[in-house]
Amino acid sequence: MSFDTATWIQVATFSAGGLAMGFGAIGAALGEGYTAGLANEGLSSRPEKSGDIFKNMLVGQAIAESAAIFALVVAVLLLFLDPGAPYLLKASAVLAAGLSMGFGAIGSGVGAGFPAGQACLGIARQPAVSGTLTTNMLIGSAVCQTPAIFAMVVALLLMFTDFSSMPLAPTWAALLGAGLSTGLAAIGSGAGGGLAAGASCEGIARQPVSVGNVTTTMLVGQAVSQTPAIFGLLISFILIFSAFPESAALSAAMAPLGAGICMGFGGIGPGLGNGLTAEQAVRWVARNLENTGGLTRTMLVGQAVSQSTAIYAMVVSLVLIFVI
C-alpha cells in the first residue's frame, strides 16, 4: 500500500489540524471548568453579587480563550491553506506545527483558568475591590498566554518556512522535534504561570492593600516560570534553522528527535515546580507584606534550583544536536 506525496501531506495536515484544535480546546475547557467551579462557590456564598461575578467571569473567559483561538487559527490555516508545491518534508513540518500548537495551548488554557476562578471567588469575599481584582486577573492571564504565543510562533515558522532544499532524511526528525520541544515545554510554563496568577488574585482579595507588591511578585515569579518555555523555544529554533547533513542512518534522525523530546518533557516539570513555588510566595507576600523582599529572594533561589533539571535537559539536547 503506497501513497504519493500529496496524499501523505493531506493526511498530515488533517491530523495536525485535528490535534491542534482538539488539544487547544481541552486546555481551555479545563480552565473554564475550574473557573465555573469557583464561581459557583462564590455565588453560593454571596448571591447578591452575582452581577459582578458574572461580569468578571465573562471578561476572564474572553482572555483565557486566546490560547484556544491561537490553536483555532493554526488549525484552520492547516486545513484550508493551499500547501504549495508538495514535497515529503512538508508532511513532517505540518504535523510538527499541529503538535506544537496543540500541546502549547493546553498549559495556557488551564493556567488562565486559575486567576479567573480565584478572582470570582475573591469578588464574593471582598466585593469592594472587584475592579482591582479584575485588572490583576487580566494581567496574570495575559502573561499566561506567552507560552501559547511561543508555540504559535514555532507552528507558523514550521508552516511557512520553505524546507524544500533540505535533505529529507534527518530533517523530518528535526522538524518533529522542534514542534514537540516548544509544545510540551509550554505546558508546564503555562500552568505554572497560572498558579502564580491565581494566588495573586486570592491574595488581593484577602488583603487589598497588598496589591502593588503582590502584582510585582506575581510578574517576577511568572517571568521565571516561563524560562523552561524559553529553553524549549531556543531548542526549537536551533532545530528548525540549523542545516543537518544528509544521512539515511536511523541514528542521525533519532538525535534531533531525541533532543526535541528531551527538552519538551524536561520543561514540563520545572515549569510546574516554578509555578508552585511562585504560588506560595505570592500567597504569603499578600499575608505578610513587610517580608516581601525576603520572600521574593527565597522564591527566586528556589525557582532557580528547581530549574536546574530543565537546564540539564537543555544541555543533553544541545549535546544531541551539536556533538553527536
Added chain:
Amino acid sequence: MEELGKIHQLVVTAFGYELRFNLEVISWTWIVIICLLIFGYIAKRNRSIVPGIFQNIGELFIEQFYGLTEDALDKRLARKYAPLICALFMFLLFCNILGIFPHLGEPTSDLNTTLSMGIMGFVIAHYVGIREKGFKAYIKAYFQPIFFMMPLNVIGELSKVISISFRLFGNIMGGDIIVLVVSYLTLSLVLPPFLIGFFFIFIGAIQAFVFTMLTLVYISVQVK
C-alpha cells in the same frame, strides 16, 4: 536568518592548535568593564553626606548586597566576600542590558562568559570551604551520608557549574533569538521594542540576581 548564532571569530594557529577568539564578545565585555570603572570613579569622586545621583546608585547596590551577604554568611566573611558578590551582580547586570544598544550584544549570550563566571564562583566556593573548614572536613563532606555516594556528590558539585552558567546563557541567548526571529516575522513592527524591554532589562536583571544569589548560596553551603 543566516546570522542566527553566528559569532565573529579570530582564529590563530599556534603550536598546531587552533585558538579561537570571539572578538565581538571580548570587545563587548571590555565596554562593560570600562563603563563600570567610569561609574565607580564618578560615584567615588565627590563623596559627601548628601549623596549625588551616582553615589546614591552605588550605595544602593552596596547596601543591598552587603545585607544579603551578611544574611547568608556571617559578619566576618561578609566583609571579605561582599565586594565580590556586589561586583559580580553589577557586571552581569551591565552585560545583560548591553544588548539594548544598537550594534552591541550581550557578552552573556556567549557560553564562554557565563561558564567562566560559573567556574570562578565554583573555585571560590571550594577555596572558601577548604579555608574555613580545613581540608579534612572538606573532604569528609563528600563521603556523606555513606562513602560510596562520593562519585554522585562530585557529579552533583560539578553539575552546579553547568546549571548556573547554562541558565544565564539559555535565558539571554533565548531572548536574543526570540527577538531576532520575531523581528524577522513581523518586519520589525511594534513588537520587538517591548520584547527587548522584557528580555534584556527585566529577565536580564532577574537572571543576574539569580546568578549572584546562587554563587553566594554555593559559598555559604561550603562554609556551613
Added chain:
Amino acid sequence: MAIEGAELVKAASLLGAGLAMGLGAIGPGVGEGLVGSKACEAIGKNPGEAGLLTRTMLVGQAVSESTGIYSLVVALLLLFVV
C-alpha cells in the same frame, strides 16, 4: 534502507538518552518546586528564621535533585558510552 543491528542500537541509545533526561526531569522539577513552595510558606509564617529555612530548602532541593542528576548521568552514559 536496511537497518543493521549496531545502527539500531545507536539510534535507540540516542532516543533513549533524550527520553531518559526528558522524563527524568519532570519528577525532580515538580518536587523541588514543592520544596520551594513550602519554604516560601514557612518564611511567610515565620520570617525571623529566613536564613535557616532557605538553607534547609536548598539541602532538600539538592537531595531531590539527585534523581535528576541520575538521569543526566544515564543520558550522558547512553550518549557517549553505548
Added chain:
Amino acid sequence: MEAIRETEKKYCSLALTIAVVIAIVCFILAFKPLGKGLILGAVFSIANFIIMGETLPMRIGHNRRRSTGISFVSIFGRYALMAIPLALSIKLSQFNLAATVCGLFMIQLVILTEHIVNLIQMKFRKTQLL
C-alpha cells in the same frame, strides 16, 4: 443577567467602533482587503463573545466536571462559527488573512487596553493625591 448584557454592550460597541474606524482609514488609504478582513473578523469575534455571555449561566450550578464538559461542547460550537471567517479569508482574496486574525482578537484587545488604561489612570491619580 443585566450585568452581563451591560458588559457585552460596552465591549462590543467599543470593539466594533474601533474596527470600523480603522477600516475606514484603510479604505481611504486604498487597502480595501485589510479593512474588510478586519471588520469580518471583528463581527465574528463579537458574535462569539455574545454567545459566550448568553451561555454563561448554563455553566453555573453544576459541578466542575460537568461544567468542563459543557465548556468543551460550547467551545467547539463557537469555534466552528469562528472558523468561518478564517476559511473565507483564506479562500477569497478580498479579505486579508492577517487583518481577519487581528479582527478575531478585537474583543480581547479592547478588554486588555481598557484595563491597562484604567491602571495607568489609577497610578496617576494616586501620585497626584500624594
